[in-house]
Amino acid sequence: MSETTEDAVFLEHVTKTYPGVERSLRGTKLEWKGPALWLRNLVGVARLTSNMAPSVQALSDLTLRIKPGKIFGLVGPNGSGKTTLMKIVAGLLQPTYGTGFVAGTDLKNTREIRRKVSYVSTTGWMGLEWPLTAEENIRFFATLCGMPTPLARIRTEEALHAVDLWGDRRKYPSQLSNGMRQRVILARALLFHTPLILLDEPTVGLDPVHVQVLLDLLRGRLRTHGQTIVLTDHQAAEMEAIADRIALLNAGELVMLGTPAELRASLREVTVIEVHTEEMDLPTMPSPALVLAAEHIERPGALAMRTWRVYAHTSSEALQTVLDWIVQPTGRVVFLAETAPNLQDVLALPRVPYGAATSGHGESVPAHREALL
Amino acid sequence: MTTSNRHVPETAPSHGPGRRRQAWWREFAALWAFGLREYRIWQSYRVNQVLWMTNILVTTLLFFLLGRTIVGQAPSLLGAAYGTNYMSFVVIGVTINIFINTNLSDPYIRIQRSYFNGTMDLFLLSPMSVYTPLLGLMTKSILDDYPRLFFTFGFGMLLFGATFNFAPWPLAFLFTVLFLAAGFGLGLLSASLFYLLDIKKGTEPIQFVVQQLLATLLAGIYYPVTVLPKSLQWVACLIPHTYAYDALRRLLDPGARASVAVLPIQQVLPGLSPVLIDGGALLLLTVILLPLGAFAYGCGIERARRNGTLTRWQ
Numbered sequence: 001m002s003e004t005t006e007d008a009v010f011l012e013h014v015t016k017t018y019p020g021v022e023r024s025l026r027g028t029k030l031e032w033k034g035p036a037l038w039l040r041n042l043v044g045v046a047r048l049t050s051n052m053a054p055s056v057q058a059l060s061d062l063t064l065r066i067k068p069g070k071i072f073g074l075v076g077p078n079g080s081g082k083t084t085l086m087k088i089v090a091g092l093l094q095p096t097y098g099t100g101f102v103a104g105t106d107l108k109n110t111r112e113i114r115r116k117v118s119y120v121s122t123t124g125w126m127g128l129e130w131p132l133t134a135e136e137n138i139r140f141f142a143t144l145c146g147m148p149t150p151l152a153r154i155r156t157e158e159a160l161h162a163v164d165l166w167g168d169r170r171k172y173p174s175q176l177s178n179g180m181r182q183r184v185i186l187a188r189a190l191l192f193h194t195p196l197i198l199l200d201e202p203t204v205g206l207d208p209v210h211v212q213v214l215l216d217l218l219r220g221r222l223r224t225h226g227q228t229i230v231l232t233d234h235q236a237a238e239m240e241a242i243a244d245r246i247a248l249l250n251a252g253e254l255v256m257l258g259t260p261a262e263l264r265a266s267l268r269e270v271t272v273i274e275v276h277t278e279e280m281d282l283p284t285m286p287s288p289a290l291v292l293a294a295e296h297i298e299r300p301g302a303l304a305m306r307t308w309r310v311y312a313h314t315s316s317e318a319l320q321t322v323l324d325w326i327v328q329p330t331g332r333v334v335f336l337a338e339t340a341p342n343l344q345d346v347l348a349l350p351r352v353p354y355g356a357a358t359s360g361h362g363e364s365v366p367a368h369r370e371a372l373l
Numbered sequence: 374m375t376t377s378n379r380h381v382p383e384t385a386p387s388h389g390p391g392r393r394r395q396a397w398w399r400e401f402a403a404l405w406a407f408g409l410r411e412y413r414i415w416q417s418y419r420v421n422q423v424l425w426m427t428n429i430l431v432t433t434l435l436f437f438l439l440g441r442t443i444v445g446q447a448p449s450l451l452g453a454a455y456g457t458n459y460m461s462f463v464v465i466g467v468t469i470n471i472f473i474n475t476n477l478s479d480p481y482i483r484i485q486r487s488y489f490n491g492t493m494d495l496f497l498l499s500p501m502s503v504y505t506p507l508l509g510l511m512t513k514s515i516l517d518d519y520p521r522l523f524f525t526f527g528f529g530m531l532l533f534g535a536t537f538n539f540a541p542w543p544l545a546f547l548f549t550v551l552f553l554a555a556g557f558g559l560g561l562l563s564a565s566l567f568y569l570l571d572i573k574k575g576t577e578p579i580q581f582v583v584q585q586l587l588a589t590l591l592a593g594i595y596y597p598v599t600v601l602p603k604s605l606q607w608v609a610c611l612i613p614h615t616y617a618y619d620a621l622r623r624l625l626d627p628g629a630r631a632s633v634a635v636l637p638i639q640q641v642l643p644g645l646s647p648v649l650i651d652g653g654a655l656l657l658l659t660v661i662l663l664p665l666g667a668f669a670y671g672c673g674i675e676r677a678r679r680n681g682t683l684t685r686w687q
Contacts, residue, residue: 018680037572092678094679130490143406
């Protein structure tokens with residue numbers, strides 16, 4: 001077995017570009033309907049005309065290796081390419097360029113990949129069969145996947161217990177809350193001891209208690225079955241608590257990759273100063289040698305107030321710089337505090353793509369730090 | 374979390390001896406699961422079942438009343454080939470139309486519904502063949518539409534004076550299998566346009582042109598094709614419906630004559646039995662349409678996988 005097929009996931013130079021979608025004509029006199037729509041789509045598919053709509057680059061030359069038996073976190077803001085990456089790994093999407101293996105299977109062999117991957121997405125509960133109960137839904141999926149009936153019965157019970165839904169097993173999806181529906185599909189993913197479990201923002205819709213139940217479950221399951229778990233989140237804090245390794249994505253590019261400790265270490269030369277001001281814009285930023293970036297943070301309920309996170313080089317002058325920059329000229333600051341940066345802050349900093357300042361699969365923290373800053 | 378110690382394989386192995394047999398078995402098991410699910414859903418709509426029977430009764434009654442307006446003219450309208458009982462003629466027409474409409478129109482509709490309510494996403498995440506969900510979803514249509522055969526024939530015979538000659542039923546069954554297969558080939562082509570041409574809403578062109586236009590107007594559901602201009606009779610020869618109506622009426626209508634040519638293609642081949650020509654044409658259409666439909670559907674799925682339109686919610 002080659003090195004690549006030993007990885008749970010190995011992607012090399014994967015790029016995904018979605019074709020552009022023409023601007024909708026809905027609501028106008030020119031709305032495409034009936035035979036006009038058939039003809040337009042036929043012409044488009046046959047490429048008799050060029051598609052003028054701009055295409056969307058979701059992933060850009062991404063190379064990634066995920067070792068088996070680990071929890072791997074993908075973090076990034078909305079539109080960073082996390083779901084696209086998950087769908088490629090799940091066999092639901094074909095990359096535009098690039099190659100890869102999932103649990104030793106070539107990305108092109110999507111049917112075999114589906115045998116090796118359990119995939120749960122945020123809106124996965126849309127796939128529930130509404131005329132069937134929670135238990136029937138899970139057993140139906142087990143049968144579709146070819147699981148023998150006696151085993152399906154046992155595993156369904158185990159999975160429902162695991163997500164704390166055994167008491168609600170006879171309820172229909174319409175009788176369950178969104179969070180409970182989300183747990184039903186999590187149970188569905190636990191049916192199979194597949195080598196790889198993909199969880200796309202699995203904590204969305206869950207209350208804090210069940211987020212903790214899920215995280216404990218994932219850790220426990222990994223120990224028991226040795227499965228690799230890949231999960232995405234746009235909140236880095238949750239990921240820090242559970243993932244063995246984290247990749248930070250932004251605009252389809254891999255920004256950073258490493259263990260939570262490594263990523264935190266890469267920020268040790270950055271300090272964060274949180275500034276609460278009255279409604280105002282910031283004065284022109286001083287030299288980048290002193291201040292790296294500043295971003296506005298939405299604080300619900302803070303009317304007529306603005307919160308800024310200012311990223312500066314760790315130094316004794318950092319606080320003074322901010323005082324000179326914002327406080328003295330405006331006089332409208334109501335609160336100012338220096339804090340340690342978290343992983344979420346990485347995404348706010350000026351960056352260059354991961355690999356631009358490193359070679360091969362090098363993940364040395366100083367190199368990342370260089371590339372990042 | 375507890376785990377099972379049972380040594381039962383989760384799914385059939387992907388390699389090794391017996392793989393193909395196990396793979397087939399897995400697909401059948403999935404189809405069976407679909408069947409049970411659809412039966413359960415069908416059962417839960419009891420009022421729908423009453424409406425369903427009322428609809429058949431009204432349709433049959435409509436043609437009974439139409440038939441009464443042409444009392445005495447039926448022999449000249451139907452010609453020598455199809456006997457003299459218009460109710461028998463039309464009961465066969467209506468029944469075949471229901472059957473073939475199910476196989477032709479429903480694949481697209483089922484895919485469309487399943488795509489928008491999110492269940493297709495789930496099916497495409499399972500390791501079953503991409504064709505299995507399509508067949509499985511069709512179970513609902515089969516449960517709904519195929520039993521109508523008994524009601525159309527039953528109402529026709531018991532209430533409205535239709536008579537049938539059931540002696541050649543094995544041959545009639547063979548023709549039924551052939552036209553259903555040809556119809557399903559068209560159905561697969563129709564479903565493939567959901568992904569190939571991104572026609573996600575409304576009607577797609579194959580169902581509209583073949584079923585709603587050609588079959589309704591030209592194939593001879595309610596009248597023989599001989600009432601049409603010759604050029605349109607030739608157009609009617611392009612679709613499987615025409616051959617199914619012709620053959621089954623010749624076989625099942627009392628007084629029908631198997632040797633009288635009706636369709637233009639039968640007239641240009643006078644040496645061959647019209648029923649044989651119908652069978653040959655249906656077989657040819659099946660052999661062409663079924664693989665073509667399966668190929669197009671597979672291509673559609675792969676195109677959607679490339680463009681990112683395979684799933685809606687996941």
